[in-house]
Amino acid sequence: MLGPLVVYDGTGLTPVAGLKVRVLLAALLLQANRVVPKDALKEAMWGDRLPSSVEASFANHATRLRRILSATGDKRLLTVAPGYQLLVREGELDVEVFEGRAHAAGLAHRAGDWRKVRAESEAALSLWRGEPLADLAPFSEYRAPSLRVHQLDEARLQVHEWAFDADLHLGRHREICAELAALAAEHPLREALHRQLMLALHRSGRQADAFEVFHALRRSLVDELGAEPGAAVHQAYRELLDQDRGPEQEQGPEAEPDRAPPARSPSHGPVPVPVPVPVAVPRPWRSGAAAAAYPYQLPPSIPEFTGREAETAALLELLRRPVPRPDEDDADGDGAACGSEGHRTAAAPLRPVVISGMGGIGKSALAVHVARLVRDAFPDGVLYADLRGFSSGGARSAHDLLARFLADLGVRPDVLPDDTDDRATLFRAAVEGRRILLVLDNARDATQVAPLLPPDGPGAALITSRHLLADVPGVTMVPLGPLGPDEQLTLLSRLCGADRITDEPAALADILTACGGLPLALRIVGGRLASRPSWPLALLAERLTPHRGRLQALAMGSVAVRHTFDMSYLAMRASDNDLEREAARAFRLLGLWQPHAVTTRSAAALLGATEYDAAAALELLVDANLVHSPEPDAYALHDLLGEYAAQRAAEDVTGAEQESAILRLLTWYARAVAAACAVASHETQSPPPLAGPRDPGLPAFTEEADALAWTKRELPAIREAITRAGVLGRSDIAWRLAVGLFGYATTHWWTGEWDACLRQAMDIALAHDDTLGRAWLHRRIAVAHGMADRNEQCLEHLNTSLGFFTDAGDELAQASILGNLSGLYVQIGDAERGIAHAERSYELYRNVGNAASEALALSRIADAQEMCGEHALAAAYHQKVIEVLREQRHGVFLATSLTKLGDIHRQLGRREAALEAQTEALAIRQRMNDLGGTADCLAFMARTHHRFGEWEAARACWEQCLDLGLRHGMTQHIERSRAGLAELP
Structure with missing residues (x-):
């Protein structure tokens, strides 16, 4: 019962399925071995809203419970008038075992046997698996035994307190700080836990933290109950004061507890820069007792606070900026103060500082950490409030917070105005000229914060919010992002031990990835690992697998990322x-x-x-x-x-809204990819556009480089879009996305990404019998094979595609495919077929009046003529093609033609003409960030230098080509470069 309700069947723990069955079993277990009236059980299960079929339903649930309990062996659930009796033997119910151990711990505590207290407490607390009866519905609805659960919770806390007393007597002060801090935070009004935390921190050398605990507890008690801490807490506080004062500060046992302890730097003892002692300014609205109060209200800091060095440094610089005090002003009263060289400098008021970031990113922890570090700069006090800007109970109003702050500053209740603006005016007057820091945590918006800001002067405000709060007047913003890899590792090490997490590096990497650098997630994971020492990291890593219950796993107690x-x-x-x-x-x-x-x-x-x-x-x-x-x-x-x-x-x-939204986005991507392809490839023919109105919000591409950069950046989303289109049965979108990557593939064919997209789209088109899609996919798959020198596959897909488009009577498509066939035949060394197909392609382009594509056909003819040994004729064709391409501003095609022309000049012995053309081609490739094309140009330039005996220049080109191939996994270029280097003398 000490956690979700489970039954031990002799081999393991079995959850109890069904809410009503769990309520029935819990009601019987809480009166184990006693007869529980049937009416009482019905009331526990249904309350006042008994269904019309209550008898049948109750009988069914009782039968299910008997079936579950039958796994434990003997007959357990008996029907005994006027109800039921559940038989439980000694030692079978975790609640009874816990209470027995707790009783033993209490006896040992009274006797002062601290080792036995520790042992019995550990045995008792080890039985707890979470909240008692955690998987029952809310008690108020089903009338579950909430009083008994409350009693058990109270007993657990009492056992914790006895265990902590034992630890304090046994000298385990440092070891219990983290656990004590967590429990004290969960129970802000439980004085015993805070007293123990004060002592543990103090005896661990963390005096400043101990003082913070006292002031936070006192503030909570005054706010919630209107009462001061009890004698035990004040006795602990006096112990802190007695140890903290130097001889000249000794004031006796009744020192004022409201006064903040002397400031210390976090690691180097007293701050070396002297701070003027604050002088209380008499004001008529302040009470005499409070006139000398210097509130210090920060909550306890997190012991494992990690990282944030850059943000901390920035905040310290902002908040520690020197501000002249009244007694430091110049004699003329002009608001200037003397600098270190005697010059007068104007007093710069401290501006509000906002720490912003997503939920769980560690804003509050950083604010408290920094506020502790700068307390020496604000000797008149630190005011803290959680504004609860995103709390389910609603944000706190500035009106109420002003009342609290004014009371903290000694303003008498009888002069407190009713109007919020008037209270804000009074608050500004109360802090005028005082070096007070306001820490406003968890603010919702600027409207909530504005009345709480101090006036210009030595006071400062440190604000945290999930919103940027850029509209706060004069604000300085310090945004927080996820922790870096080293900070994540350090934090997790501090939470559960360095040795624990280094034994399983692969699982550790998965856990850190799953937490995404979010401190809240890392603290939950660290807490889980620390409290479950037998767990391997791999088990937790599996539970943190994205989209398989990760958010549910990132929860511990009342703290959850979700x-x-x-x-x-x-x-x-x-x-x-x-x-x-x-x-x-x-x-x-x-x-x-x-x-x-x-x-x-x-x-x-x-x-x-x-x-x-x-x-x-x-x-x-x-x-x-x-x-x-x-x-x-x-x-x-x-x-x-x-x-x-x-x-x-x-x-x-709704499902319909989800499908509509995704379909709109997939359509947008299909059209955007088509637009990018048209600019990047200058393709001879584009697929027919998707039906429906054009989307006015498509990206505008003016240069090939822009279109290529966009496609490269969006490629993961485009692949996802192809998958989603297949799921929705939209083959028409899927194949257009894949075909539209042709422009991207002209410079990035070697990555293999295009091949994968084409294969995926072809599977979708075949599954939906999409003839048009198959025709276009065969056409583009052939090109992908041709680019990679997979000649047989290229020929197969070209012929299949040609059949589709011939049947459709599409002459423009036939012209393009014939041109591709020409290029393929040249690639495999069949010049005669290459020329024949190129000339037929050229004729078809002329027939359909596509002059822009005639250059492509002429380029095919030039390639075939070069293979036939007609180098001068091939050069003339290429020169004509280049003139056309310059007018069309077709960068990729132009670079290819220039490279080929340069190589022909090399073969004709024209060194300067060859290098001039190849150098221009290389510049185009580099400007477009075309890595494969750049490597190709370098290879051709290396051959040119080799042809004219320029060995060092050839070596430099081959080495650059090899470096590109090695860095980007271009196998063909690696092999080509090594072969070229081997040929050098």
């Missing part, structure tokens, strides 16, 4: 602001397309919105740190947020 994300998304979804609700819709629809980034144009297609509206929604998501923008007009989801968005899409978006 819950943290919920607070951001649900606040936006429930907003009164139309734009915020539209942004929430955009977020969940983005989950349909993660992990791929979108632009404003592609997002507009996905959302079915205008580009303007899509941009507004995306920018709002960026401001809310639900989406990040890694580069201009690119928007992406963090890995974990992407998985969360996908879950939200599955839960909040």
Whole structure:
């Protein structure tokens, strides 16, 4: 019962299926061996809403329970008037065993036998697997025994406290700090835990942290109960004070607890720069007792705080900027202070600082960490408040927070104004000229924060928010991103031990990838590993596999990554602001397309919105740190947020809306790929466009390089689009996407990506008997084989494609395919067929009036003439082709023709003409970032230098070609370069 309800059947723990059966079993177990009236059991299961078939339903559930219990052996569930009796033997119920061990621990505690306290407590707590009866529905609905569960929780906390007392007596102060801090955070009003944490921190040499615990507890008690801590806590506080004061500070046992302890730097003892002692400024609205109070309200820091060196340094510089105090002003009172060289410099007021980032990124931890480091710069106090900007219970109002802050600063309740603006005015007057730091945690928006900001002067505000809060006046923003790899490893090591995580490097890498650099996720993982020492890392890594329950696995107790994300998304979804609700819709629809980034144009297609509206929604998501923008007009989801968005899409978006959104996006990609191909390839013929209105939001390409760069960047999304089109049965979209990569393949054919896309699209076209798609795919698959010198396969697909287009009477397609056949025959050394097919291609182009493509046919003829030994004639043809291509601004084709012309000049002994053409071709390839084409040019230039005995120049070209091949896995170029180098003398 101490966790989800399970039954031990002799071999293992078996969960109890069915909520009503679990409630029935729990009700019987809580009165084990006693007869429980049937009416009481029905009430536990259904409350006041008994169904009309209650008798039959109850009998069915009782039968199911008997079947489950039968695995334990003897007959357990007896029918005894007026109800049922569940037989449980001694030692069979974990609750009874726990209570026995707890009783023994209590006896040992009273006797001062601390080792026995430790042993019995560990035995008792080891029985707990989570919250008691964790898999029952809410107690208020099903009337489950909430009082008993509360008693068990209370007993568990008591055992923890006894165990911590034992640890403190046994000198295990450092070992218990982390666990104590976690429990104290879960129970902010439980004085015993905070007292023990104060002592453990203090005796571990962490005096500043111990003082923070006291002040946080006192603040919580005053806020929630209107009461001061008890005698035991004050006694512990006095122990801290007695040890912390120097001889000159000794003031007796009744030192004022409200006063913050003397400031220390985090690692080097007292701060070397002297800080003026604050002088209380008399103000008529302040009470005499509070006039000397210097509040210090930071919550306990996280012991395992890791990394963030750059952000910490930036925040320290912003908050420690020197600000003249009143007694440091110049005699003229002009607001200037003397610098180190005697010059007067104007006092620069401290600006509000906002730490922003996605939920779970560690904003609050960083703020508390930095606030502790700069406390020496704010001797008049530190005010802290959690604004609960994204809490399910609603954000705290500035009106109420001002009342609390003013009370902390000594303002009498009888002068507190009713109006918020008046309170803000009074607050600014109360902190005027005082070096006070306000830490405003978890702010929702600028409206919530603005009344709480101090006036210009020595005071400062450190704000955390999931939103950027760029509209806070004078704000300086410090955004937080995921932890780096080294920081992630360090944090996990601190949480569960370095030895533990280094034994399984592969599983460790998977875990770190699954956590995505999110500190919250890493802390949950570290906590799980620390509390389950027998678990191998591989087991947890498997549970953290993306899209297989990873978000559910990233939860421990009341802390969960999904819950943290919920607070951001649900606040936006429930907003009164139309734009915020539209942004929430955009977020969940983005989950349909993660992990791929979108632009404003592609997002507009996905959302079915205008580009303007899509941009507004995306920018709002960026401001809310639900989406990040890694580069201009690119928007992406963090890995974990992407998985969360996908879950939200599955839960909040209907199937029809999901299909419509994806179909809009796939259509957009098909048209965008076609546009890029038209510019990058100058293809002789484009596939017929998709039916329907044109999308006005397509990317605009003016240069080949732009089209190629876009296609390369979007290639993972294009491959995903082909897969999604197949799932939706849209072969017409799938094959157009694959065929449209022809432009990309003219420079990146060697990667093999195009081949994979064509094969996938062909499978889809065959499955849907798409004749047009098969014709175009055979045509492009032939080209892919030809580029890779797979000549037999190329010939097979060219002939198949030619048959399709001949049957369709498409002469333009026939002309293109005949040209490809010509190029293939030249490639395999059959010049006669090469010329015949090239001339037939040229005639067809002229017949259909496609002058732009005649240059391609002439180039084929030139290649065949060169093979026949007619070099001068081939050069003339190439020169004519180059003139046409210069007018068309066709970079890829022009570079190819220049390379071929240069090689013909080489064979004719024309060194300068050869190198001139090849140098121009190389410049074009490099400008287009065409790695394969660049390597080809270098190879041809190497042959030219070799032809004229320029060995060093040839060696340099071959070595550059080899380097490109090795760095980018271009096997053909590697082999060609090594062969060329071997031929050099």
